[in-house]
Amino acid sequence: xxxxxxxxxxxxxxxxxxxxxxxxxxxxxxxxxxxxxxxxxxxxxxxxxxxxxxxxxxxxxxxxxxxxxxxxxxxxxxxxxxxxxxxxxxxxxxxxxxxxxxxxxxxxxxxxxxxxxxxxxxxxxxxxxxxxxxxxxxxxxxxxxxxxxxxxxxxxxxxxxxxxxxxxxxxxxxxxxxxxxxxxxxxxxxxxxxxxxxxxxxxxxxxxxxxxxxxxxxxxxxxxxxxxxxxxxxxxxxxxxxxxxxxxxxxxxxxxxxxxxxxxxxxxxxxxxx
Numbered sequence: 001x002x003x004x005x006x007x008x009x010x011x012x013x014x015x016x017x018x019x020x021x022x023x024x025x026x027x028x029x030x031x032x033x034x035x036x037x038x039x040x041x042x043x044x045x046x047x048x049x050x051x052x053x054x055x056x057x058x059x060x061x062x063x064x065x066x067x068x069x070x071x072x073x074x075x076x077x078x079x080x081x082x083x084x085x086x087x088x089x090x091x092x093x094x095x096x097x098x099x100x101x102x103x104x105x106x107x108x109x110x111x112x113x114x115x116x117x118x119x120x121x122x123x124x125x126x127x128x129x130x131x132x133x134x135x136x137x138x139x140x141x142x143x144x145x146x147x148x149x150x151x152x153x154x155x156x157x158x159x160x161x162x163x164x165x166x167x168x169x170x171x172x173x174x175x176x177x178x179x180x181x182x183x184x185x186x187x188x189x190x191x192x193x194x195x196x197x198x199x200x201x202x203x204x205x206x207x208x209x210x211x212x213x214x215x216x217x218x219x220x221x222x223x224x225x226x227x228x229x230x231x232x233x234x235x236x237x238x239x240x241x242x243x244x245x246x247x248x249x250x251x252x253x254x255x256x257x258x259x260x261x262x263x264x265x266x267x268x269x270x271x272x273x274x
Contacts, residue, residue: 032073033057039086039094047088049073054080056094058104058130076131077102087143091150091176101135101155103177132177135163142192150176152217154204160187162206167217167236183238184214191250192217200250201267206238213245213257213266214238222272233272241266 038059039048049059057073064070081098094102135155143153154164165180186209194203194217203217218235242257242264249256255266 032071035059035073037083039083041088047092048076048083048086048094050080050083053078054082056080056083076104085141087141089150093141093143093150095138095141099136099138099158100133101138101141103132103134105130105132105174105177134177134179150180153180154183154192155180156187156190160209161185162187162190184208186210189247193250199252201252201254202235202250204238205248205250205255207245207248211244211246212240213242213248213255215241215255215266218268220268220272233268235268 033049033051033055035049035057036052037050038046039050040046046059046061049057051057055078056076058076059071059073061069061071080094080096080100082096083094084097085093085095087093087095091106092104094104096102135157137158138155139158139160140156141153142155143150150165152165152167154162156162161182162184163180164183165176184206187206188209189207191200191205192203193200201218202215204215206214208214216235216238220233221230222233223229224231241255242259244259245257245264246260247258248266249258253267257264257266
């Protein structure tokens with residue numbers, strides 16, 4: 001009789017959705033944290049979530065066997081201080097309010113696929129194995145909203161070092177989730193008007209503490225004098241154009257560089273007219 005009562009209680013508990021120590025295979029879904037903020041893609045889908053302690057979770061909604069929508073969350077990193085900027089894409093970027101920049105190669109990627117193994121990129125461990133910390137001292141992230149690729153994106157660190165991903169084309173997850181190459185150090189002033197669509201002769205120009213003026217992000221087509229064919233001329237990487245510069249003005253048709261001996265016009269006419 002007693003065994004019969006235990007069996008009945010066990011069956012009743014299963015029907016009511018109550019988890020018992022034995023005699024019932026039903027398990028309730030683990031409760032999710034109380035999220036205070038969701039980071040959404042351009043189509044409005046929540047991809048990440050933050051709780052009240054600013055812990056960051058990867059967030060998704062899946063359908064169960066009965067077609068009901070069930071939310072899932074995976075802890076990525078703790079105490080972010082909040083997210084300053086979220087850049088969706090194949091490899092999303094997350095800039096925290098504490099100046100750390102993370103890349104997320106996504107689910108299903110191993111640590112080897114998501115990072116290059118350089119000492120500069122910190123790979124989160126255990127359940128956070130897919131999140132890669134690229135920088136911990138970001139001053140500014142230069143990337144167009146909705147660009148869809150990291151190609152040409154740049155990062156200025158608080159020690160005035162400028163890093164950038166290569167221009168052109170989509171990057172694979174391994175390249176996009178690794179610390180980008182160093183472009184320039186000891187940058188006194190940096191102008192990147194192409195990030196906000198402002199018209200300028202060069203898309204990027206930088207002046208170092210040593211007075212060296214570098215320019216890049218330039219593209220023009222011209223007709224070859226001998227063949228008559230159209231030729232593309234590009235300056236994709238920082239290129240030194242002038243030294244002993246005190247300051248510069250980036251204009252739609254040129255740069256005016258101010259030196260101790262006067263103003264100097266900087267443009268690409270010399271190379272386009274060769």
